Amino acid sequence: MNAINNPTTQLLETALSSSMTRQNTISQNIANVDTPNYKAKKTVFSHQLNEAMSNQQLSAHRTDERHNHFGGTVNNDAAKVVERTNTTYNHNGNNVDIDQEMSELAKNQIYYNVLVDRMNGRFSSIQTVIGHGR
Template sequence: MIGKLDDYLRFHESALSLRSTRQELLASNIANADTPNYKARDVDFASALKGVLARSEGVAPALTGTAAKHLPGNGVAASTVPGGKVETMPDGTPLLYRAPAQGAVDGNTVDMDLERNAFADNAIRYEASITLLNSQIKSMLTAIQGGQ
């Protein structure tokens, strides 16, 4: 029982931590909208969450193919910058660089409309996760206390 509860809360902890880190990245993109040669960064939330959960369970994340003829992946992140360096978040999740919809003269890849939308979407999802977790904890407390 305690193990299941721990796993359940670990999932929410991982998801909220990842959302928080993504929010910082998006805020950094917005703050650097006028910085020459700044490259907008983001993370693929779904794959990052799967990777974090796999690492917390002690399972190495693996790349899988959808057909028998696919070559096995070598684990290199798709976020390689021109210098060959792969940037990662503190938990090892690879940072991705946005491909600009329209190039800028100064080399900046921040699209303010896209960044604002991603920022607002992430903030709403973060708040929804907090609200859901709060509701579930209250339900557990009610069950423990016997519905007093």
């Protein structure tokens, strides 16, 4: 078993990369809040996490229908960025909702920090096993 390049590490890498893409998308939306006819974009990447989880043959009891399903290959494709065209919030054709974007920015930052902490924990464990971390 490869301690560094394994499905869990690849999953974390994919999630970090997708979270960065989401951060960039939200930043673009915020930067264009006053641009006429700008349509807000949304990053979609939960499909990648579900595919990555399905390869690990995990199973879990779901207590809520909103919980992720466990159980599928690590997909290193980039996250999908889609345009939101079904709403118009401003008189100039722009559909960026700054409150929603700021909320999404905060949620994504928390998610990214959790992923970084988990990645650091994995590498700390490897370092301890090797004998360099006491």
